[in-house]
Amino acid sequence: MLMLLFYINNQRYALACQQVVEVLPLVSLNTLPHAPEYFSGVFNYRGKVIPVLDLCQLMHNKPCSQYLSSRIILVKYWGGNAANSSVVGLMTERVVETLHKSDSQLVDANLQIGAAPYLGKIILDEQGMIQCLRIEYLLSECEQVFRRC
Template sequence: MLFLLLNIDDKRYALESQQVVEVLPLVILETLPHTPEYIAGVFNYRGRIVPVIDLCQLIRGKPCCEHLSTRIILTNYNNDEGDNSSESATSHVFGLMAERVVETLRKSDAELIDPNIQIDAAAYLGKMIVDDQDTIQCIDLDCLLSKVERMHFLPQAK
């Protein structure tokens, strides 16, 4: 499995590359009034308005720094709410802003370690990877985006 690595407050995190549509340089975002601090704003991506979630703000409570390596990771999220019919499945593109998005890592599924800790407020924290530097926390994008989506982007899904 190939993972895209990113940093949040000097801690490494990983996203499965299959969930990534494209990695973009930081662009100017249009901020929206009355949104939570972790909603960095929106931008036009090929004719679609894409919301961007600041992962640093969401996870650590402080905004991403604007470095050359700060990127917007476009992800494709399918909200099917447990129904497999194609009529109910809706595809959404979300942007995730993160720092130091510059490397990938290949690990087999057997190398992922389940920490056996369930944190309800952070259900998006998945398995962990141990490498020669430290541990890398995997982010379960489905849990992360379904929570954010339910709260702010799709009011009917609450």
């Protein structure tokens, strides 16, 4: 499985590339009044209005730093209905590489954190741990914001 690797607060995270539509540089976003802090805004992507979440703010209560390698990762989101898919932007820091890992190399930590159901399996390598994210759970928490966009 091909994984996209990025950092939040010097911790490594990964997304399965089959969920990724495109990786974009940071673009100018239109902010919306009364939106939660983790909601960075919206932008026009090929004629569609795309909501963008700041993963750093959502997960660690700190806005993403604007490094040269900070990016918006466009991901597919089904919202529990495969017939009604949409694209959502995830802003994060240091989107730097991809890696290949087989399913057998993903370790289940058998931890369930009620406030963070989006934390999936873990990849172990020579540099430490990489936390995999489960987009379907991450975005389900924010779905009400998307409906307002």
